[in-house]
Amino acid sequence: MACHRTAAIGICHLHTSSSSHAPSKEHYKVLVLGGGSGGITMSARMKRMLGAENVAIVEPSEMHYYQPIWTLVGAGAKGVASSGRPTASVVPSGVKWVRSRVQEINPDTNTVRTGNGMEISYQYLIVALGLQLHYEKIKGLPEIEDWVKFKIGSNYSVQTVEKTWSALQNFKEGNAVFSFPNTPVKCAGAPQKIMYLTDAYLRKTGKRAKANVVYNTSLPVLFGVKKYADALWEIVKSRDIQVNLRQNLIEVRADKQEAVFENLDNPGETKVLEYEMLHVTPPMGPNPVVKGSLLADEAGWLDVNKETLQHNKYPNVFGIGDCTNLPTSKTAAAVAAQSSILDRTISKVLKNEKPDRKYDGYTSCPLVTNYNTVILAEFDYSGQPLETFPIDQSKERWTMYHMKADVMPHLYWHGLLKGFWGGPGPYRKIMHLGMK
Secondary structure, eight states, rough: OOOSSSSHHHHHHHHHHHHHTTOOOEEEEEEEEESSSHHHHHHHHHHHHHHHGEEEOOOOEEEEEOOOGGHHHHHTTSSSGGGGGHHHHHHTTSSEEEEEEEEEEETTTTTEEEETOEEEEEEEEEEEOOOOOGGGGBBBBBTTTTTTHHHHHEETTTTTHHHHHHHTTOOOOOEEEEESSOOBSSSSTTEEEEEEEHHHHHHTTTTGGGGEEEEEEEESSSSSSHHHHHHHHHHHTTOEEEEEEEEEEEEEEETTTTTEETTTTTTEEEHHHHOEEEEEOOOOEHHHHTSSSTBBBTSSBBBBTTTBBBBBSOEEEEEEEGGGGOOOOOOOHHHHHHHHHHHHHHHHHHTTTTOOOOOOEEEEEEEESSSOOEEEEOTTTTBOOOOOOSSTTTTHHHHHHHHIIIIIIHHIIITTTTOOOSSHHHHHHHHHTTTO
């Protein structure tokens, strides 16, 4: 309890805390932690399986965002308002929404403590807490109050995505610099999507001749799947974009408009780049609540079976999405595919049967390469292409752009979040005449 200066306040505090703690024990058959794409889709599926009164979801945010569209918001092709809806409108009706953050998970007692002092017990737990962005790990960045003034943007948060568009519009001449951090990230294609869109915008506005577009990635490759990486290298060369591998952004000196990168192959060796525009992809890490619990692996991610999504130690705990240690790219498309597998896993566990469907690691990354073209990368755990359409998806196509910009948001709000869209697996079989 916090100490207070006056006894009166102290007594008052004691009185309210004891009375508010007494009735705040609740129990649910299924408790879902996190109201992102994984949490909402699983609460919708659990409502259908068990009835709304048996399901609760813990989420503090009043707004839910469709984050994949932020790529287009940062490039001025969509408005940020189109990406958000009130959380109240996406939580399935009848499902209890606990408007608080998760404070602590105790799988040994099957309880969760929330930020507002509630203790909730559960029979089954679904953890969908996402990951944490760490802008603060880039030296100099937290001190910058006015990103617009210093021409910095980031498509990774709702607070900073429009600043990318400002930096792009205000670009005159010089270096447009894009970073990719030395950590796992969500949507690993996003840092270079904005680079291609910047290149396209500068060409459209007649500024490209005075611009030097630079992509500094901590990775040893341009993209993790060779088929798509080969296609992207061709685009990079044809558009005169400079790619530097194994370069990690460690500092921003806003007053000088300088970005400092460390050479990961020669630690301690740094390079300073002046910029006229800087797009920051922040380092990312596991959710602190997961990391601080018995559910985490050594790196702090939720430790689940990569085929069934059931926890490796606690059989009544399951995970989905970015918070897990599943060895695949962290995307909304992966969540969709995982949701149908997890739905099946839980239905089997409820009947004391063995899970019989396996998640193959399917994930997708629509690589936006222009204001009207996309390369649709789809692949599995082994990094092998797992394509839905019977065409070569490593080619830039306007049809795939239309799908990314117009079809996917619709599918997200009306399909995935309502628990009806489990990824393109069944359609892939049809498209390939049962061959895949």
